[in-house]
Amino acid sequence: MELAKVMGQVVSTVRTPGLPSNSLLLVEFVKPEGEGSSRCAVALDPIGAGEGEWVIVTRGGSARFAVDAGSPVDLVIVGIVDHVTAGGKALYRKNG
Numbered sequence: 001m002e003l004a005k006v007m008g009q010v011v012s013t014v015r016t017p018g019l020p021s022n023s024l025l026l027v028e029f030v031k032p033e034g035e036g037s038s039r040c041a042v043a044l045d046p047i048g049a050g051e052g053e054w055v056i057v058t059r060g061g062s063a064r065f066a067v068d069a070g071s072p073v074d075l076v077i078v079g080i081v082d083h084v085t086a087g088g089k090a091l092y093r094k095n096g
Contacts, residue, residue: 001058003030003081006051010042018071022046025077027057034084034091043075054081054092 004027012024023045029037046067049055056079058066063076084092 001056001078003084004028004041004043004055004057004077005030005036006049006053006055007040008051016072018068019073020044020046020067020071022067023048025049027055027075027077030054032086034086041075043077044073045077047077047080049077049080053094054084055079056081 007026007028010024010026015021024042025045027041027043029039029041031037043057044063044067055077057075058078059075063073064071066076066078067073080094081092082094083090
């Protein structure tokens with residue numbers, strides 16, 4: 001699993017068969033220091049994350065099992081982060 005920040009939405013009304021109809025979000029992966037990495041990807045969002053929130057994402061086979069083992073999905077949001085601390089320092093706090 002990895003940490004990422006939701007940067008925005010991706011709209012795709014025409015999809016391949018088997019791709020779930022959940023929202024698609026543009027996420028930027030977070031560096032260990034809490035900064036953005038400039039590496040972005042599109043993630044399926046079955047839980048309703050919002051722009052600016054930090055999320056937990058999973059990739060590959062784990063991503064498929066999070067929604068449907070037969071779906072062509074490589075990155076899925078599996079959690080919305082409340083807060084992150086490292087070395088006694090707060091890196092992120094939701095709504096604060």
